[in-house]
Amino acid sequence: MMVPRRVFFTGGVGVHKDRLASFEAALRSAGIEMFNIVNVSSIFPPNCIEISREEGLSMLKPGEIVYTVMARNDTNEPNRLMSAAIGLAVPEEKNHYGYLSEHHSYGETQLQAGEYAEDLAATMLATTLGIEFDPDTAWQEREQIYKASGKIIKTSHICTSEKGDPDGRWTTVLAAAVFVM
Incomplete structure (x- = not known):
C-alpha cells in the first residue's frame, strides 16, 4: 500500500517566451523540476506529517516518481494578475x-486566492x-x-501570485503539496 508519510509545500514562478519552458522555470523555482511528477487528487493521508521543503527535497532523488497535488496557472497577457494556491x-x-484543495485564479491577490x-x-x-x-x-x-x-x-494554505510579464512572455505560477513516501 502506498500511503505518503510526509508532505512539504512549495511554490514557484517562471517566465519564458515558450509556455512549456515557463512551466519548467516555475518547477525550478519551486525546487521540483528534477522529478517525474504525478498529479493526484486532494486527500491528505491520515498521520501524514508536514515537513520543510528543504527536508523533503533531501529525501528525494532526481528522476524519482513523486506524487503531488498541484495548482498551476499561466498567461502571456502583460500585467495580468494570476494565482495558484x-x-x-x-x-x-x-x-x-x-x-x-487546488485553486487557480486571475485577478485575485495572493491572500484572496490562498484563503479561498x-x-x-x-x-x-x-x-x-x-x-x-x-x-x-x-x-x-x-x-x-x-x-x-x-x-x-x-487549516493553512500556500499561494503563489504574480503579474504577467510586461513584455508578453509566458509567466507561470504554481503551488504544490509534494508527498514523500
Missing part, C-alpha cells in the same frame, strides 16, 4: 484523512465530519465554527 485542512482525529483554497479544503473536510455550517457565511466565520467544533485542528 493549495489549501490544507487536517482533522483532529489522527486516523482520519484530511483535504487538500484554505476555505475549500476546510469545507470539504467539514462536510465529511458532519460539521453543520451555512455555506453562505464568510470564510472567517466558518473557520471559527470549524475550529470550535474540535474536529478540525489545522
